[in-house]
Amino acid sequence: MTRAARSRAVACAALLVAVMTGCVAIPTGGPVTAGGGGQVREQDGVVVLAQGPQTDAEPTRIVEGFLLAMDAEVTGDFDITRQFLAADERSEWDPGAETIVASTTMVEQTGDAQVTVSLAVKAKVDVDGRYVEVPADALETLRYELVQDARGAWRIAYAPDVLVVDSRRFAQQFRETSLYFLTPDSRVLVPEVRFFRDRNVPTAVVRALLAGPSPWLQDAVTSAIPPGTELKPEAVSFERGGVAEMTFEPARAVLEADRGLLLAQLDASLRPLGVTTLVVRAGAGGAVIEGVPDVLPAPDAGELEILVDGQTLRVVADAPAAVDGAGVVQGAAPGSPARSADGLVRVALADPSTLVTVPVGSAEQRTLLTGPALAAPSVDRYAWVWTARGSGAGRLDAVRLDGTAVEVTADWLAGRTVQAVRVSRDGTRVAIVSRGPDGVTLNVAGVTRDGGGVPLTIGPGVRAGGSLTPAAAASIVWVDDVTLGMLAEGDAGVTPYRVPVSGGSTPLPAVADAVELAADRGSRSLYVVTADGDLLRHEGGTWVAVPGVTGVLDVAGAAFPG
Template identity: 55%
Template sequence: MSAARTTPTRRRRRTGARALVGLLAVALAGCAAIPTSGAVVEGDVEVGERDRVVVLAQGPQADAAPEEIVEGFLLAGAAEVTADFAVTREYLVPQARSEWDPLAGAVVAEDVTYEQTGDARITAEATVLGTLDAEGRYAQAPEGARESLVFELQQDGDGSWRIARAPDGLVVTARDLERQFRATSVYFLTPDHRHLVPELRWFPDRDLALATAVVRALLAGPSPWLRDAVISEIPAGAELRPEAVTVEDGVAELSLQPAQAVQEADRGLLLAQVEASLRPLGVTSVEVSAGGVLLEGASTLEVWEGGDAEVVADGALLRLAGGTATPVEGVEPGPVTGLARSEDGATRVAVRPPGELVQIGADGVVPLLSRTALVPPSVDPEGYVWSASGVAGRPLLALAPSGEEVEVDADWLADRAVRGLRVSRDGTRVAVVSAGADGTTLDVAGVVRDETGAPVRLGPPVRAGAPLDPSGPVVWVDDVTLAVLTQGDVGAPSLVTVGGPSTPLPVVADAVALAAGRGERSLLVLTADGDLLRYDGRTWVRVPGVGPVTAAAYPG
């Protein structure tokens, strides 16, 4: 939704407080950060029906001025996200009612102003927080982003103003996005068929159509940035026939075509993808048929439970479990930073100043490689150790378990200096903080591997946390959420949803590093003075019995 700015001839201002806030009140059940890798199992969060208070959209008023017509049109559209937009279309001339597509996307905005920029033209300008495309992909906008929307009006036979041309899509507030759209993931598979991989999407929270929208997104496949890093057992070109998913008493029923291709797929994995995608909607089981045959099967997907944190304190390696720190026997890392380890603990690596990647274990500290401004490493599920030199133009590096050094191709990093990276625990995505001509950014890209599991290249990036100015340290908090530190003298950790908004956390003075297992309450922050703090859901609390700490890590 965009249009060129024109010279104002008359100006009328509305702020977000009147123009866009408070259209619907809906209690939102959290579903943007759910367990996503592994078999479909019962979660620790009960998902039920959401209570809903509906404010009906108001139609055009008699003798309303052009600015009021446009304002009312936007208000009505935001109020009818979960309806059929019948009232909203009353603001349009008859021909435009069939041409306007409200579900082509949405601008998430605040501080909307209206200007009469011609005899029959109104321009609405807003501060943009993010955008939503027709497939439910959300992208945060950079700080201070603006967008102008132009509306052409005309008078009908009674002299009332109506809109003759309107940009497709909606304008909603951040509150509308959370309350009227459902954030939920569609699930794909790692190439080795071991884990489910989520991609977060946002759909209008329409009771009867929501499950259908989710399944259609699943059938369409992953977005371009993730496409080469994952697979799907749902055959390419599969369609819903009939074109709807029915849900009754928690059971979702759907039929897919072409029947032969669907029946020849791995049925257990296909069912796992469908069930995991629908479970956040209150679905307890799925019945998928093809050609009249009900699909049955089981999968052996793995679930990552989180693991314990390990820290380096006073040169010793300690394991944190149940609030107690115990020494890890046979390991003396010495003064290192940037600790990382594999899930089974067989691989532990760290950075030894000034820029040496080392492996630590029973054999002591073993040098692996040296690079200028080496960033803290990450260990992926295949045992590859990732790192990078913080010098512009240097490639990402991955050390194989054999010690062989592999360069991971990422053309979009050619002119950028890597400041931090972290591979997701399913190994399909990597979060990269990098600095370039456009500043320092946080991006997420798919990891493309060869048939042996070795990383070969990164797919195209998708920006995350666009309003933020990240400093480098980044970790995965769950399968769709990152935590990152931002620039400045005072540390400001933020949670960043990949495909969603970001949330600032309480500041931590002189924060220098992060670690996370599964969930916000596993999040640790390390300060320059060696203090280790844990997030308790509201604030940061000191971890007792350890210090001074130079490094902290969970698996990954």
Template identity: 35%
Template sequence: MTAARRSAAPGHGARRRAPATALTVLLALLGLAVLGGCASIPTSGPVVDGKAEPAPPLPIYLNPNPPRDDASPEQIVNGFLSAQGPGTTSSYDVARAYLTGSATDWDPTARVTVYRGDAGLVVPDDADDTGKTTVTGTVSVVGTIDADGVYTEVSDGTTQDLSFGLVQDPDGRWRIDDAEDGLFIQSGLLDVFYQQTTLYFPTPDRTYFVSDERWFPKSARWQTDAVSAVLDGPAEWLQDSVVTVAPPGTTLALQTVPVSDGVATVNLSSAVLSASAADRALLQAQIQAVIVDSYPRTQAFEPVRSVVLSADGTPISVDTVDPLPSAQVSGGAVAASDGRLVAVNGSTLTKIDGAPSLEGLLPTALGLTGDVAQGAAGAAVLVRDGTAHVRRLPTAGTKGATLLEGADLMAPSADRFGWIWSGSATGPITVLDRDGTRTRLAAVPWLADRTLVSVRVAPDGARLVVASDGTGGPLVQVAGIVRDEEGRPTALSDPFRVAASTVDVTSVVWTDQTQVGVLGRQTGEDDVVVHLAQVGGQTTSLSRVPGAVAIAAGNGESTLLVVDEKGVLYGRSESATIWVPEATDVDLVAYPG
């Protein structure tokens, strides 16, 4: 059921009243909840030992008000919007009390629109005369969450028109009889009502878990939603880059995942019995990793420590295996400084024994395979020489080689299988082995007629982040990498957009399993800064490094490095809250990958 959308602005024939936003109402409710939740401090009883761990935050209980008999059309709409967030923890009974007629078929699970600011509701002047009216408004959209829990960020300036049809009943009470399916949640309250949840899916070689971010309501069904999503499989863009170990047709038998004494019982349909013993063990480890890592840290949710599987109520014998690890960057940072390669150790630049020479080259970007900083066996240094050559530098027992020639080549990125990713700005993306032999990558239609800026392969080898420019402006997109049985890249999936408000981009890197770092500008920014964009989440901006020209990252935000136009290398402080100058005379910096 979809209400007609239209733009509305105050003017002739309409009146705009003082905004009483959903946020205002909810903040008032929050105050009442906190006051009502106070508890006394015990003054007697035994002394017991306890773990030195911080207590989880207290749950926030919100009790939205049902509609008043004398409420105006605007108050009815505001009340309906205010009741939607708290409804995620129950059955939306209060929100539904604002509805009548065909609007009672309203489906809150269709999608979530995350917005900021005031809806600017407008009510026609003749609302009280006809017994019918339409309340309209416009919200500034931050992102959306689809029915599968996938969060998609939208660019600044995106708006959505609202329209609610209302009627008066025989007693003169206003109710909504036409409402759009889905929820509207203020961005500041998203974390109150929704739990960001990391699903995990194995790489095809079953070496690593790959993260897939989702958002589910913080309701008693949270673990049920999370497990159901695991069984349904990864997000569409990731489907051909990971594997699903649950056999086709595997579902929850009872649509609930009870937790008792820290043990979650996952009762599956009999289809799971067709899985091999190894797949059952991996499925159990997969589900356990999801609900142990992401369960809501509130007193309303019992911590989950382990998972047991059953099929139609009968326990399944499953070998216990540890969850697969998440892939990590395989070494430390290396910088080009004063014409030589050095290891970056905090504020110290250390000579690398046996490091290849940069003499006779014009290095403009570095790429590393393996732990070059520690002189690991098989490690190699890749250099973009000027803008037209990518070269592999000689190492002990290995000659140097020119791997790629072309115009405006991108900085090289090496994946865990040894494949090197680069290409000319005009495309296409080029993938080569360590000897410069190209492999054929299927056409990537979403990059047609776009200028390539930067590419970076995730440490798991299953995902690629691509920055490009073209019609519509810069885009930062993440795609799944499809490989054959030997690990050879064969195609890229359709992309998933991140950092949607980017208006200028210099380079992109992976900062951890769920986040990419973007050096560039977003709407309203005058200077280039580092943005941290969650893949399936929101983007945040770090403080400015004046004149920043290059970025590198290892495992986590604390490993971020930035080089400015004067050759100063900046790292994150111990608390990872500010930039700290670490070294000077640095031209380039890179981590393996």
């Protein structure tokens, strides 16, 4: 729409408001009466109604109207939107194939019967609800072919199978939810975030669970739902009061499954949607399946720990306290402490090239690994210590306290230099900041292990925080089970961000001299260490200095990972 056209639209809207308000008279006389005591409700939001095509509209107007109607019918059946399409295209066009979240849209006619739409893209969501944040300067072009019908009216003969929405509409009309799978030992639930149009969301969630985890995660997790299980009928009945009913086929496979774990996955995935009671049947008219789930939440992050002059301290009530039995780390530049949840594994970097154990009790400091520019270590729930040698070797290194070491490879890391590593608290995913020909990126990948929990390989990496450039400090930490904290370069200096594995990144106030991030007890509480050694806590929308804490060399971002 041109600037002039927009001005005419605004003028028409203003005229309409004036006409409507002109029909309402406010009484100026009569007795004073008491009000009804009612409350003024805040308006839920502007409801945009889709409008069909005008008979004499030019091609650009047809495409503009098509995009507006599409945006207005995000949670509908696109009945009005399809009126802009030629008869044959109405049944062919599939708006669910992909969603583009756009910040700006420009429509122009590029041929006698062709209209081009240029989009500044913020994110993309695929048919299965997987959200990918794209680089800040991402652009995309969509082309629409038009024809004239028997009456001479223009209609769209070809439209890309894409749903285009702006960020505000996406936030209003799409529902963020987690699908829950299981760790290979079936002890911990693992979330994978998806985004679905806000209609029949319980059905969309159950269908996605039956389809299984995304390719990047599938070798790192398992599911108690038998392969090939189908939802029959193909919808979840969601009643008032929070009762969700569904039937799975084939019945025999469902009855032979671990029903407790199956129900645990369904309950964790559906409860945030308001489901309080699950009724799951094995086959049409079959018995309601029952079971007792035996799963645990992901391990807590533990207390925040810091390293001051080589001494490990824990932050309790915003004051440092000594960690019982922990000795001083010896080395040229001790830093980057990490530990397990139970505190039995404690490590640090004695210098940038030496990974050591932290002396505890009578146990002396020992060297576990050496290499150039080692990444800050991270301890997983299987007691493996992860790091990486900054050599572009295309792998990560994992070592245990007994000296057992393995190389964990990933094809996509070949030729890249790993700068930061953090394993998720459930041990199934690893976040990696690496530098390569395309610059510095943050990726999350699944971890494949053997039956004893030994890490074997890393799966395909999925890009997170695609609009961001990780800072030179390359500090990352798991804030919760689906969100990372990262320092990124920004116009105001180094800026901490909350970066979902799937979703849009959120900036926090900039800290120009920030060098390290930490998360406390797995909550959404974040800490920053500055170049001067001060510890700042995010509180009330700003960063507040933790009193009595100075000279911080580094932090143990969390117990899982450390």
